[in-house]
Amino acid sequence: MNFRKLSFGRIIKFQVIAWIGTVVNLGSLWLLHGVFHVHLAIAGACAIEIAIIHNFTWHYFLTWRHRVDNTKKDFLQRFLRYNLVTASIDALVNLGILCSLAHFLNVHYLFADILGMLPGPIFKFLSNEFIIFRESKTSDIKKIKEEL
Secondary structure, X not given: OOHXXXXXXXXHHHHHHHHHHHHHHHHHHHHHXXXXXXXXXXXXXXXXXXXXXXXXXXXXXXXXXXXXXXXXHHHHHHHHHHHHHHHHHHHHHHHHHHHHHHHHOOOOHHHHHHXXXXXXXXXXXXXXXXXXXXXXXXXXXXXXXXXX
């Protein structure tokens, strides 16, 4: 891992998308649990997946666009990896905190969801930077072509 190559602009894009994804997650959770009364754990898992799809799409076409091939195969392969990694982090951390706080401490489910989202961003950024959208030799060639 080469931490010196981290781009401040990429970190900012990642964070902006993550914050919008937070709104998507909270809105989905409120709609599913607060309006339609879906069980909290199921609604939380669905809200996480909706936010994952949202965030991946923006990251693919904006944050790490210089590292992707823009093919259906590349999109689907990266989406599967992204979904596996991100859903694992969110299932353990976000959903665990959400359900624990809401069930055992009677914390409001939306506030518990926000607290559950706090620890994940660093792990998610690093997994995106070094696993899902890792820099390859072809991305170096693509950068050179874009500069010409």
